[in-house]
Structure formats: structure tokens, C-alpha cells
Amino acid sequence: MDDKYKAQKKYAKSHIKKLSCSYPAEFVDAFRDACNTLGVKQSEVIREAMNKIIEQANKRGCNE
Numbered sequence: 764m765d766d767k768y769k770a771q772k773k774y775a776k777s778h779i780k781k782l783s784c785s786y787p788a789e790f791v792d793a794f795r796d797a798c799n800t801l802g803v804k805q806s807e808v809i810r811e812a813m814n815k816i817i818e819q820a821n822k823r824g825c826n827e
Contacts, residue, residue, distance in 0.1 A: 782809075 798805045
């Protein structure tokens with residue numbers, strides 16, 4: 764394993780978390796198709812939705 768890969772893996776281990784969720788196949792397929800139609804990445808749509816919720820919570824006085 765080269766040093767660059769080791770450094771990336773170490774950073775990810777301490778700074779990155781995965782979010783896992785499950786939905787009905789038809790719903791996921793429809794979401795994927797909608798993202799493809801709009802030319803957007805699924806991960807970016809999810810990130811924007813998460814940011815929107817964080818902003819709403821912060822406006823109500825909830826800090827992280």
C-alpha cells in the first residue's frame with residue numbers, strides 16, 4: 764500500500780461517516796431515474812436535502 768493511499772484511508776477513517784438507509788426498490792429506481800433525467804447526482808441531491816434540514820434546525824436554535 765503506498766503512502767498516499769494510507770494517508771487518504773487514515774483521513775477518511777477519522778473524518779468521514781457513511782449514512783445508510785433502505786427504501787422500497789420502486790422508490791429507489793424512481794429516484795435514480797429522476798436524477799438521471801435531471802442530470803444530477805443522487806449524492807448531491809441527498810447532501811442538499813441534509814443541508815436544508817441542518818439550516819432549518821439552526822434557525823430554530825439547534826446547534827449541530
